[in-house]
Amino acid sequence: MFEYALSVMIFLPILGGLAMLLMPISRGASRITGLIVSLVVLLMGIELFLGFTGTGGMEYLENRPWIESLGISYGLGVDGISLLVLMTGAVLFPMVFAIFTTQSKGYYANLLIAQGAMIGAICATDLVLFYIFWEIMLLPIFFMIGIYGGPKRLPATLKITIYTIAGSLLMLAALVYVGVSYHNQFGKWTFDIVQLGALDLGGGFAILAFLMFMVAFAIKIPLFPFHTWLPDAYTEAPTATTFVLSAIMAKIGVYGVIRFVIPVFEVEFVRFAVLLSLAGVVGMMYCGLAAIAQKDMKRMLAFSSASHMGIIAVGVFCMNTQALTGSLFQIAAHATSTGVLFLFVGLMEERMGTREIGDLGGIAYRAPIFATFFAIAMLASVGLPGTSGFIGEFLIILGAIKFSGFIGFLAGTSLIIGVCYMLWMFQRVFFEKENDRTAAFPDLNVREILTFLPVILLIIGMGIFPQTFIKKIEPAAQLQIAKVFAMTQSQVAETTVPKPGHNNHKN
Amino acid sequence: MHDFLSILPLLIIVGGAILLMLLSAFEKVQVEIASFISMAFFAAAFFVQLLVGCGPETVVFAKIFNGMLVTSNFTMVGGLIILGCGFFTAMSAHSYFKVNLFCTLEFYCMMMFAACGMLLLTMSQELISAFIALEIMSLSIYILVGYDRANVTATEAILKYLMLGAFAGAFFTMGTALIYGGTGTTKFAGIATMISATPAAHPFLIAGSFFIFAALLFKVAAFPFHAWVIDVYDGASTPVTGFMATALKTAVFVVFANFLALSAGMHSSWITFLFWVSVLTMFGGNLVAIGQSSLKRMLAASGIVHSGYLLIALVAISTDHFTGSVIGYYLAAYAVGTLGIFAALSYLGGKDEKRGTFDDFKGLAQVRPYSAAAITVFLLSMAGIPPTAGFMGKFYIITSAISAGQTALAVLGVISSILSMWYYLRLVINMYFYEAEDSFEIAGSPLATAGTFVLVVCVFAIGLYPIII
Numbered sequence: 001m002f003e004y005a006l007s008v009m010i011f012l013p014i015l016g017g018l019a020m021l022l023m024p025i026s027r028g029a030s031r032i033t034g035l036i037v038s039l040v041v042l043l044m045g046i047e048l049f050l051g052f053t054g055t056g057g058m059e060y061l062e063n064r065p066w067i068e069s070l071g072i073s074y075g076l077g078v079d080g081i082s083l084l085v086l087m088t089g090a091v092l093f094p095m096v097f098a099i100f101t102t103q104s105k106g107y108y109a110n111l112l113i114a115q116g117a118m119i120g121a122i123c124a125t126d127l128v129l130f131y132i133f134w135e136i137m138l139l140p141i142f143f144m145i146g147i148y149g150g151p152k153r154l155p156a157t158l159k160i161t162i163y164t165i166a167g168s169l170l171m172l173a174a175l176v177y178v179g180v181s182y183h184n185q186f187g188k189w190t191f192d193i194v195q196l197g198a199l200d201l202g203g204g205f206a207i208l209a210f211l212m213f214m215v216a217f218a219i220k221i222p223l224f225p226f227h228t229w230l231p232d233a234y235t236e237a238p239t240a241t242t243f244v245l246s247a248i249m250a251k252i253g254v255y256g257v258i259r260f261v262i263p264v265f266e267v268e269f270v271r272f273a274v275l276l277s278l279a280g281v282v283g284m285m286y287c288g289l290a291a292i293a294q295k296d297m298k299r300m301l302a303f304s305s306a307s308h309m310g311i312i313a314v315g316v317f318c319m320n321t322q323a324l325t326g327s328l329f330q331i332a333a334h335a336t337s338t339g340v341l342f343l344f345v346g347l348m349e350e351r352m353g354t355r356e357i358g359d360l361g362g363i364a365y366r367a368p369i370f371a372t373f374f375a376i377a378m379l380a381s382v383g384l385p386g387t388s389g390f391i392g393e394f395l396i397i398l399g400a401i402k403f404s405g406f407i408g409f410l411a412g413t414s415l416i417i418g419v420c421y422m423l424w425m426f427q428r429v430f431f432e433k434e435n436d437r438t439a440a441f442p443d444l445n446v447r448e449i450l451t452f453l454p455v456i457l458l459i460i461g462m463g464i465f466p467q468t469f470i471k472k473i474e475p476a477a478q479l480q481i482a483k484v485f486a487m488t489q490s491q492v493a494e495t496t497v498p499k500p501g502h503n504n505h506k507n
Numbered sequence: 508m509h510d511f512l513s514i515l516p517l518l519i520i521v522g523g524a525i526l527l528m529l530l531s532a533f534e535k536v537q538v539e540i541a542s543f544i545s546m547a548f549f550a551a552a553f554f555v556q557l558l559v560g561c562g563p564e565t566v567v568f569a570k571i572f573n574g575m576l577v578t579s580n581f582t583m584v585g586g587l588i589i590l591g592c593g594f595f596t597a598m599s600a601h602s603y604f605k606v607n608l609f610c611t612l613e614f615y616c617m618m619m620f621a622a623c624g625m626l627l628l629t630m631s632q633e634l635i636s637a638f639i640a641l642e643i644m645s646l647s648i649y650i651l652v653g654y655d656r657a658n659v660t661a662t663e664a665i666l667k668y669l670m671l672g673a674f675a676g677a678f679f680t681m682g683t684a685l686i687y688g689g690t691g692t693t694k695f696a697g698i699a700t701m702i703s704a705t706p707a708a709h710p711f712l713i714a715g716s717f718f719i720f721a722a723l724l725f726k727v728a729a730f731p732f733h734a735w736v737i738d739v740y741d742g743a744s745t746p747v748t749g750f751m752a753t754a755l756k757t758a759v760f761v762v763f764a765n766f767l768a769l770s771a772g773m774h775s776s777w778i779t780f781l782f783w784v785s786v787l788t789m790f791g792g793n794l795v796a797i798g799q800s801s802l803k804r805m806l807a808a809s810g811i812v813h814s815g816y817l818l819i820a821l822v823a824i825s826t827d828h829f830t831g832s833v834i835g836y837y838l839a840a841y842a843v844g845t846l847g848i849f850a851a852l853s854y855l856g857g858k859d860e861k862r863g864t865f866d867d868f869k870g871l872a873q874v875r876p877y878s879a880a881a882i883t884v885f886l887l888s889m890a891g892i893p894p895t896a897g898f899m900g901k902f903y904i905i906t907s908a909i910s911a912g913q914t915a916l917a918v919l920g921v922i923s924s925i926l927s928m929w930y931y932l933r934l935v936i937n938m939y940f941y942e943a944e945d946s947f948e949i950a951g952s953p954l955a956t957a958g959t960f961v962l963v964v965c966v967f968a969i970g971l972y973p974i975i976i
Contacts, residue, residue, distance in 0.1 A: 021880075070906065146939060165892075166928075169891075169922075176905045176917070177914065180906065180910050
């Protein structure tokens with residue numbers, strides 16, 4: 001039964017969501033359905049995590065041909081690279097259903113569809129299948145922001161949609177190019193990512209295709225300078241959507257780079273690595289500085305999230321095992337910490353009707369448990385030792401210094417900016433003087449405590465026992481890096497000793 | 508026997524058309540009955556076509572009617588699309604004419620004659636028979652466009668279409684004459700032999716093919732012959748517009764591809780011309796569509812853009828192993844999406860098509876959530892978002908273009924579809940993100956509604972199981 005676990009994890013939420021939309025059920029029933037479905041997915045995810053051996057290869061494989069004339073298959077699998085991303089997708093969703101009790105049916109249904117599509121994008125081993133899920137996951141987001149978003153939701157929806165669709169359609173052209181190149185070189189059609197790794201691309205079109213892929217993922221991450229949709233979308237979206245966007249969807253952008261871009265475009269990737277990591281660092285600093293200036297808490301967190309995505313991206317572009325492992329770890333760490341922070345802000349907004357930092361103050365006196373949870377998530381987000389954030393950021397900085405001292409230095413210093421805005425915000429919101437609004441702030445109730453407690457424990461657990469997670473992802477990261485270097489070196493060798501009459505760079 | 512089998516669907520349709528023509532002499536026969544009759548005949552012809560063409564071979568019947576017609580998988584698929592379009596158009600017309608009362612029995616009769624011209628056009632392998640088929644189709648379509656005689660926009664539409672269409676027909680005849688002068692034959696096979704025998708192209712041949720291209724490009728509304736399409740689509744009644752946008756385009760593109768694929772020499776000498784026509788069609792169509800406020804006009808303009816995508820596929824066809832599968836698939840995907848949206852407009856439009864602009868559909872999702880969802884699915888399919896049929900169609904077209912070495916054209920096609928997101932999303936946004944001001948009452952029969960939801964299923968079925976084509 002468990003051999004189809006991935007398919008079930010993908011299609012159970014999607015079908016559940018669609019059924020919810022089509023059937024006339026009440027909002028309470030739809031919330032319970034959503035909760036049950038997401039809990040089933042969570043349990044399957046935990047089972048899958050425990051059963052994962054971590055040898056570096058794909059596990060839980062499913063593969064059956066779909067469109068044979070073009071070699072497109074329905075291929076799913078998990079390896080060390082996708083494991084933690086998949087886990088964030090599976091673990092965090094029940095929280096949303098447990099906390100937000102007053103939303104409408106379509107809201108819960110869209111959340112479920114988003115979850116299924118995201119898990120699909122994470123598990124797909126076929127480039128076309130990945131693309132299909134990648135596009136589907138935008139649709140629920142589009143409707144959620146547009147229907148349930150804040151007052152300025154229309155421009156925000158348009159911005160995120162046009163941005164991401166533009167990126168993904170360019171990616172479509174690039175992925176077709178990759179498939180056609182494979183067909184030209186090996187005489188058969190496939191979009192399976194393991195086999196596409198054998199491709200030997202070169203020339204202007206390869207660089208163009210690489211850039212198209214990178215633009216698509218850079219928009220999703222979002223990497224500087226493609227981040228301009230983010231503040232509006234994150235701020236206007238309803239809390240659960242912001243949470244999904246920041247905790248999971250942004251991570252799929254990074255994951256896409258690791259899974260699909262690096263194995264196919266090794267040479268181009270190495271060539272552009274410095275530029276890309278600079279973009280990551282600049283984004284970190286820029287968004288960090290912008291976060292300091294924000295008055296709206298959600299907008300501040302949006303910029304902070306963008307800033308942290310910058311460091312995760314830097315870890316990917318540094319191309320060594322430490323940085324890559326760090327990035328993969330940080331994906332999970334950041335999803336738990338920032339995701340939870342967004343949910344906390346959502347709760348505050350629900351209880352007080354505002355999220356302006358200036359309107360708040362003194363919440364810690366009224367709600368000590370809430371403040372403690374918030375503090376733990378916040379400290380994890382700034383990378384305090386003992387929390388999950390520290391391990392990931394430490395590994396990334398380590399790898400970045402190995403890659404280039406300058407990048408490492410910049411990345412390290414911009415972490416300090418993060419500490420500034422977070423602590424300052426915490427001081428203004430939770431301490432200082434309380435006012436009429438915050439005086440009536442109720443602390444978390446039992447249901448909310450029970451919902452948040454596992455994740456808070458997970459944040460601390462990941463910080464104290466990181467090895468449990470790292471040992472599952474490190475082999476895959478090593479394998480990935482080793483492949484890149486083997487490929488680039490063989491290319492260098494080939495280009496220095498050109499073989500007469502043999503053209504390697506076939507287009 | 509093969510001759511008979513290959514045109515059997517066509518004979519069925521003609522039989523139905525004549526039957527309707529005779530029935531219209533009786534006063535007691537009602538319009539609703541006529542629509543059921545035409546649906547039955549379309550369905551019967553569809554299944555016969557399916558049975559005849561379901562074999563594995565690419566060319567089913569090669570030398571029928573002395574080489575004037577051919578039946579290949581490609582023409583079979585084209586025929587199936589046309590018959591399907593006829594069926595669903597009859598369905599939506601049934602609902603549409605419950606509210607808009609200007610229909611007589613001859614409407615369905617004309618529609619079936621148009622369909623039989625289209626079927627003949629897909630099979631033509633010879634210029635004169637192609638011309639005859641084209642005229643059978645066009646004359647019936649002219650009548651359908653101007654069917655609402657009391658309506659000024661419909662009269663304007665038919666005047667424009669008839670005038671320009673007559674020119675296109677004249678161009679086609681002129682081209683046929685010139686090609687006959689250059690090669691001494693009007694059969695595609697004969698022309699191909701002549702082209703490969705004489706490397707230096709005869710000036711008559713070049714001029715003749717140019718005229719024929721002009722006529723065909725006019726029919727599919729490609730740049731620079733696209734200006735008529737907006738007004739004509741706007742003036743015709745909604746089911747007719749849907750029929751024109753899908754079935755007519757299918758027929759013309761099938762014969763276009765057959766003509767172009769007849770020899771490598773022909774294809775390669777026109778490839779640059781078609782490249783630019785396709786680019787200009789896509790971007791010109793997008794520019795026109797972005798500015799529209801009426802849905803029918805927007806859909807007309809988006810039809811131009813889709814013609815541009817199909818022209819990409821024409822540029823990329825390989826003349827050696829021509830199967831037409833990419834074009835056939837895209838036509839099917841496009842037809843399903845477009846027909847669906849016109850079927851939805853047929854029953855949502857109301858009396859005298861009073862709901863026709865983007866603003867009129869504000870808040871549809873709150874009042875009629877299922878209809879809004881169906882329209883969204885069609886729009887997503889037209890925009891090429893997975894997992895709909897439109898996505899697979901676009902995917903095949905891009906793949907064929909890049910395989911044929913036309914990477915630039917593929918990228919331009921992608922950029923054009925980014926632009927087209929604007930106007931497709933605009934309708935989705937209007938339907939979902941605004942409060943409803945209208946009650947969207949639906950008068951008439953539920954047939955168009957049923958057709959809409961069947962087509963939603965088709966969008967996903969064709970998208971997920973592309974093997975069927």
